[in-house]
Amino acid sequence: MAARYGFIHALYQEVFYARLTPGRRSGLHLRIGERAEGAYGARTEEIAAELAMHFERGRDTQRAVQYLQLAGQGAVQRSANVEAITHLTRGIALVQPPCRTARNAARKNSVCR
DSSP: OOOOOOOOHHHHHHHHHSOHHHHHHHHHHHHHHHHHHHGGGGGGGGHHHHHHHHHHHHTOOOHHHHHHHHHHHHHHHHHHHHHHHHHHHHHHHHHSSOOOOOOHHHSSSSOOO
16 A cells, blocks of 8 residues: 655645755656656556656656646646646647757747747
């Protein structure tokens, strides 16, 4: 039987999270994503958005994009169009090369041409 851990208050979570080094945070997100992926097996589409977030923060871009696409497809099937656009746009942003021009670098989430 798997245990599920949580924080009593969101403030405790914020303080704990802020005290972690970026490398440690990234490693924890990757491990959480891998554990959840293994636990859900063939049913990962149920938690695709959560997996995408953990893999993105865990710096596993390939799996983050895979789960963003799966989350986007699930949102389309539920007619949650805004949610679908959000997931799919994020996936596209992850696979595009970073902007090289000063003008585009100043804009957040810009699409390079």
